[in-house]
Amino acid sequence: MSQSRRLLKSIPTRPISSIHRPQPKSPLPPTTPSSTFHTTPPRPIDTSPPAPPSTTTLLFSENQPPTLPPRAALLLPTWHPTPSGKGLTRTFTFRSFSAAWTFMSLVAEECKVQKHHPSWSNAYNRVTVEWTTHRPEGLSVKDVEMAEFCDRVAGGMGVKA
């Protein structure tokens, strides 16, 4: 008998099924028989269509003129209340980056005059503008005036959207 055969013969053979393998630990507790389960029945799955975009009501700063809410309402087809309701936002799309940059420069000049500044961002030909007032917190006449100013400037530049 060759050496390798002798070696093999010396290893006791056991049927695979008798070899103990530790069972992988389940992260879940052991299952309980369903008859002993006492939880509320599962909620039915909601198949209704997603809600339309939020129609958040605007929250105005204190001491605003009574003409402000209807004036702000005129902006709502193109401007949208921010999630808090304390601001208005609109994305302008221009024909080029250069036009977007010109728009921002013109609005920035007016911001210096009015001492009122937007949160805004630019990506290529798009500019997203948000107006809100920090003190007194909410939407103020300055925000509405600046939103109107943005519309006038963008309109004069042939904004796409």
Ligand SMILES: C[C@H](O)[C@H](O)[C@H]1CNC2=NC(N)=NC(=O)C2=N1
């Ligand atoms: C003193 C100064 O006028 C204020 O801090 C201004 C500056 N620009 C501002 N900009 C905007 N959007 N909201 C403000 O409340 C505000 N406050």
